[in-house]
Amino acid sequence: MTALSLKNINKSFGDIRVIQNINLDIKPGEFVVFVGPSGCGKSTLLRMIAGLEDISSGEFWIGDRRADQLPASERDIAMVFQSYALYPHMTLAENIGFPLRLAKLPKDQINNKVQEIASILQLEHLLDRKPGQISGGQRQRVAIGRSLARDPKVILLDEPLSNLDAALRLEMRIELAKLHKQLEATMIYVTHDQVEAMTLADRIVILNNGEIAQIGSPLELYQTPINTFVAEFIGSPKMNLFPASVNEKKSQKKSIQIIGSNDEFAVDTNQHPPQELQTGNQIQVGIRPEHLVPSDTGKIKGTVTSTEQLGSDTYIYFDSDTIKQAVARINGVASIRPGENICFAVAHEHYHLFTSKGNRIKPTVL
Amino acid sequence: MIKRSKIQTAIVYSSAILLGLVLLCPVLWLFIMSVSSTKDLTTLPLSWIPADISFNNYISLIGDFDSTSAESFLYALRNSLIVAISATVLSLSVAIPAAYSLSRLPGKRRSSLLFIAIATFMMPPVALVLPLYSAMASLGLLNTHIALIAVYCGVLVPFTTWLLKSNFDAIPIDLDEAPLIDGANRLQIIWYITLPIAKPALGAAALMAVLMAWDEFFYALLFTNDIRAKTLPVAIADFAAGRVADYGLISAAGILATIPPVSMAYFLQKSLVSGLMSGSVKG
Numbered sequence A: 001m002t003a004l005s006l007k008n009i010n011k012s013f014g015d016i017r018v019i020q021n022i023n024l025d026i027k028p029g030e031f032v033v034f035v036g037p038s039g040c041g042k043s044t045l046l047r048m049i050a051g052l053e054d055i056s057s058g059e060f061w062i063g064d065r066r067a068d069q070l071p072a073s074e075r076d077i078a079m080v081f082q083s084y085a086l087y088p089h090m091t092l093a094e095n096i097g098f099p100l101r102l103a104k105l106p107k108d109q110i111n112n113k114v115q116e117i118a119s120i121l122q123l124e125h126l127l128d129r130k131p132g133q134i135s136g137g138q139r140q141r142v143a144i145g146r147s148l149a150r151d152p153k154v155i156l157l158d159e160p161l162s163n164l165d166a167a168l169r170l171e172m173r174i175e176l177a178k179l180h181k182q183l184e185a186t187m188i189y190v191t192h193d194q195v196e197a198m199t200l201a202d203r204i205v206i207l208n209n210g211e212i213a214q215i216g217s218p219l220e221l222y223q224t225p226i227n228t229f230v231a232e233f234i235g236s237p238k239m240n241l242f243p244a245s246v247n248e249k250k251s252q253k254k255s256i257q258i259i260g261s262n263d264e265f266a267v268d269t270n271q272h273p274p275q276e277l278q279t280g281n282q283i284q285v286g287i288r289p290e291h292l293v294p295s296d297t298g299k300i301k302g303t304v305t306s307t308e309q310l311g312s313d314t315y316i317y318f319d320s321d322t323i324k325q326a327v328a329r330i331n332g333v334a335s336i337r338p339g340e341n342i343c344f345a346v347a348h349e350h351y352h353l354f355t356s357k358g359n360r361i362k363p364t365v366l
Numbered sequence B: 001m002i003k004r005s006k007i008q009t010a011i012v013y014s015s016a017i018l019l020g021l022v023l024l025c026p027v028l029w030l031f032i033m034s035v036s037s038t039k040d041l042t043t044l045p046l047s048w049i050p051a052d053i054s055f056n057n058y059i060s061l062i063g064d065f066d067s068t069s070a071e072s073f074l075y076a077l078r079n080s081l082i083v084a085i086s087a088t089v090l091s092l093s094v095a096i097p098a099a100y101s102l103s104r105l106p107g108k109r110r111s112s113l114l115f116i117a118i119a120t121f122m123m124p125p126v127a128l129v130l131p132l133y134s135a136m137a138s139l140g141l142l143n144t145h146i147a148l149i150a151v152y153c154g155v156l157v158p159f160t161t162w163l164l165k166s167n168f169d170a171i172p173i174d175l176d177e178a179p180l181i182d183g184a185n186r187l188q189i190i191w192y193i194t195l196p197i198a199k200p201a202l203g204a205a206a207l208m209a210v211l212m213a214w215d216e217f218f219y220a221l222l223f224t225n226d227i228r229a230k231t232l233p234v235a236i237a238d239f240a241a242g243r244v245a246d247y248g249l250i251s252a253a254g255i256l257a258t259i260p261p262v263s264m265a266y267f268l269q270k271s272l273v274s275g276l277m278s279g280s281v282k283g
């Protein structure tokens, strides 16, 4: 188990800055997930950690050793490629044993290790086959198996499940979580799928345009997203953002009113009087779909445009006065028709306040 | 599999047979000539089946060591083997790392390097032969194997480099990076990964190189002048240059000269089948 540390890491391809000012400490044995929309630089960051891509500026440390100049082969970091990158001319046993063969281990030791890995990954009966003769899920296992061969302290995985179908993806996700517990290795996992991130991670690093938007545990990101990007990225369906205005109240307190509704609630700005809550400011109120509860006395009103029945849940899409295609998520089957008017109530602790630019405001909602 | 109608099948097969006939007829005629007597070959009209069949021409080329024709043929065979194999081995051992670096390593100047190499390959031999001749003469290399090997390498290196580069290009870059992570250095990547995957291309390159060196006539004719260095094409031409051309003997030499490259092609054909890439990266 090894700690990794990234200090002020930058990466440019020509004039384009792809990674900007990344500061990140990864604890030994941690499962860290890099998540973000595609093109935000996740793979590039991972490849810099692996040593496949130079770092333009900044420092990278493995344990207490400066590693930005260390060649990939000397970092003791294993990697699972999105494309699997199996060696097509070798059998599965040779594929898994290849790192050990390069390390000049004796044949019988290689065989033992390959057998051990194959039994963890349930590949024993396939070891004599070539990659062309097995299924996608099995190839994925072989790729993971090869990364385990040298008992690496750090394992990097770049969207390892994105080529699998939904059922297999779920199965492999559970197995990966198990494997992480079993191996006690540090794992860095790249995905664009927030569900994978939420279910696997000890800590999630959300990237946007090459910068870290927020770092935190899955629940921290869900409960206190630092800006609207994170708020909309984490959670499915994504958070609704209603425009709102800041009003002055007599008793030195301020209230926030969601525009187009009579939903007005007081905030105590005494403890933290943020600039953003100046009277008259336009702000945004974020409400997660699962926190919108249909209620006849609810103050958020809209017209249902469509519904999606998932069996366990129902998604209700509605247009309010100010935003189109807002969505609410209701447990179980709800018999609501498009065209109906609907009202939702929201417990005030579920409000997320953001400035008009999208940064989180942290007042105490009363 | 696409199902074909009977008519389509018939057309495909008859075209294949026609092509086979066109390609094989001259070889067949060459063989018939080589076992016919001079009398049969000079009587008109020519007949497909000679009156009497004899293998004397073959015997005088490879059986009877005292005859001059056997001497020039066997020496030429030896020279051809030495020159073709050395030129092929040398040019491949240069072309493999060259092609790898052109295909994989960064740098804009590399690609213009390949272009220049290809351009020299395109130049007609007559344009180069005079300077090459005087260079070889002043180095004292005329009429040696080395002269021919050097000239052939000059032709073969650009060609095989280009052939291998376009094949290396087709191998996904992930298959270079994965072994790097697994702890391999560049040479190990080439040896354990790139070359085995590119085996069909390697076989094709070797075959083309051997054939080009084996068949080359122009430089061989000008740079060699006796049995120490003359290659088969030149030696065979010599048989025709005497006062009376012995067509039977020439044909027999021609048949014998095709055996080495044909057998090489036969042994390489297994490695020439492609499809090695399947299953490596996501399908």
Ligand SMILES: Nc1ncnc2c1ncn2[C@@H]1O[C@H](COP(=O)(O)OP(=O)(O)O)[C@@H](O)[C@H]1O
Pocket: A013, A018, A036, A037, A038, A039, A040, A041, A042, A043, A044, A045
């Ligand atoms: N070798 C490269 N040269 C130039 N631009 C690159 C290169 N690799 C990646 N990029 C650019 O860097 C950005 C981030 O890419 P990447 O890390 O692959 O994103 P992600 O994995 O998050 O989808 C993209 O805009 C991509 O076009």
Ligand SMILES: [Mg+2]
Pocket: A042, A043, A044, A159
């Ligand atoms: Mg990527």
